[in-house]
Amino acid sequence: MPSINFQDKSGSVVTALKLDPSAEGSLDGLTFTVKDNIDIAGHRTSYGSPAWREAHLPPMENAVCVDQLLAEGARCVGKVVADEFTYSLDGESQFFGTPRNAKAPDRIPGGSSSGSASSVGHGIANFSICTDSGGSIRVPASLCGLWGMRPSLHRLSEAGVLPFMPSVSTVGVLADSLAHLAMPMKVLLRSGRLKPAEVERLLVLTDALGVADPEVQDQANAKLEEISRRTGIPVHSVSFSEITENAYELRDCNLKALRDLQTLEFQNTVGNWIETVKPELGFTFSMAYGNVQSFNRQEALKSLEHCERLFAAINAYLTPGSVICFPTTPVIAPKKGTLNTMDAVMDFYDRTMTITAFSGVARLPEISAPLLAANGCPVGLSFAAAHYEDEFLINAVKQLLA
Template identity: 80%
Template sequence: MIATSSHDLSGSIVTSLNLAPTAQGRLDGLTFTVKDNIDIAEHRTSYGSPAWRASHLPPVENALCVDQLLAAGARCVGKVVADEFTYSLDGESQFFGTPRNAKAPDRIPGGSSSGSASSVGHALANFSICTDSGGSTRVPASLCGLWGMRPSLHRISEAGVLPFMPSVSTVGIIADSLSHLDSSMRVLLRSGSGQAHPIKRLLVLADALAVADNVVQEHAIKALETLSRRTGIPVQTVSFSEISDDAYQLKDCNLEALRDMQTLEFQNTVGNWIETTKPDLGFTFSMAYGNVQSFNRQKALESIVHCERLFELINAYLTPGTVICFPTTPVIAPMKGSLNTMDAVTDFYDRTMTITAFSGVGRLPEISAPLLSINGCPVGLSFAAAHYQDEFLLSAVHHLLA
């Protein structure tokens, strides 16, 4: 195991830093951490893998997104743990240790941005810059009771971010408050405060509720009813069959589209390096990578067509002024070490990615808000809007939750 800072009770810090702001701006006085698949000049990037870190030279420049934050007045205080090759949603790392879930210490933090959530949850930083493909920002934000946002695909520069799955991966933010999420995200989006547009429709995705545990469903419905009463905005229920004109079910966003697209691209971005380098691999990742190795690329090419069709259908339905809501994750954080059987892993991943793949294939901005608490464990309630409606979504969530 690679040692982290002796002063880091969260177990999230890979490298302690003190990178001063390069200018003043809207992030003056705020601190941030950086997921260890994002470059910091003169520091090797691990990608959650000691073998990757050892075989790659330190970058000369910061990732562009890091420079944006420094130039807006924020201070970088460290690089934080990422799941191995960021190919996980649980946050348990064989090599770097499992970062501590501040709100539920005996439970997993969620991944692959586990260190980002842990560092923010333990108040080591106001926010953390991380990444999201199948839910790697939203899942740890949900399970650790924090604010998290996946922006529209490619709204934020990925220069200096290690390759993963280009067709679905984004840079994201996990933050300790909506205010800090908003200010840091607007810097990365290169947007001003903008004019707030009215919310015309507030929807709840019935299929996402249906795959969640009963207690998560109940708490989500109560939270939305309270929100509706307070704002006077009615909540309408919609099924995915209505969104897709009966062409797809919600689970198809994962099973027929995002999952295969991820695997196809991972074979190119990381698989080739693994096959030629033969690095030491963690046990959990080795099991997942076995699926990559046995994958039939030709049969899976249809997933590219499905991804595009789902993108078109989802965004045609989410007309301007529409916000759609659903539980970020279908469960509270599982206990540490409990995802130790194939049944447990399959249940957690299949149900979670049934929900997270919706914004993935839709290329939607999505914000996970820490609104639900079940037996003392947090669960996020997500709000999403149409592709490239990031600023509208940020303003809408302020309006709904103010």
């Protein structure tokens, strides 16, 4: 295995690679990196944990998503840092260091696809393939001023991708432009020619705006007003209680559904290995894992039912032609080292996941666009559409931002 290389200016590269394309295609000339929970043949996969990397043999084959991109002409230039077991949204790694946020160097990059965001932000690659459960693509996209897409759940092959939260996790893309997001997504989605989008209803989720800092709210409202004025498509406000007919509040997507489901499934996908092997764990991850160890699995089974109800209600509301918008994250990137108290951690995670859990439990495709800024730092504006309306969403965003 090649030695770990942290000499790049981003601090994102775990293993520098030169994987040439296996064929020519629609991605000729583009470069990509791979989050280090996705397999590349002959190279150990760390999962953000040196102990995991050393305990597992190198895979014999690439993950299917890697082969898809190589077969369309893209070149892989490296594996990049993932947060420990991808169980984080902040991007600060005790073992691999904190990848640099190119747009705000004194601030965290967001996680768990921290290395993906940093490598793209620093121009190492045009795009990166990575994973998202509770926001691990969308949060770094927002905090680092990049394009990011979480597709509909299980639209993309997950063969060769380490499991985290099977009921919510998906492969997706972080990119330096909308074009460089759409091109690999089309390949990974196995899409034919993308049909022109006609946005019939543009919605703004008021509950998500209410969670955000005032300056983020102001920026989001101003951008949506500008989009509406330019396209002639009116923006309609909608509350989460209206979407669910008063059955749920927006925060229930996280508190009653995604958070408990994440903990429940993590016990199976990684927890059993941790309890058996007793590896060295990072300090921050150890605190989170304490919640897993003390978790009541029987109580958490209710989260499965909540997920199904939320999925049905949200997707019934998002009729064909509908796009719903909200700030990707409620805050700009916190400064490095400031998530060092329980109050700071809870404020960042609770508010952020109140928003990111919406698409997670509804299995929606969501694109975070780098359209906002507050206090000189980037913040994403997200666009989402109904489950399996990925191609529509890509073209809708092109229409709305043309």
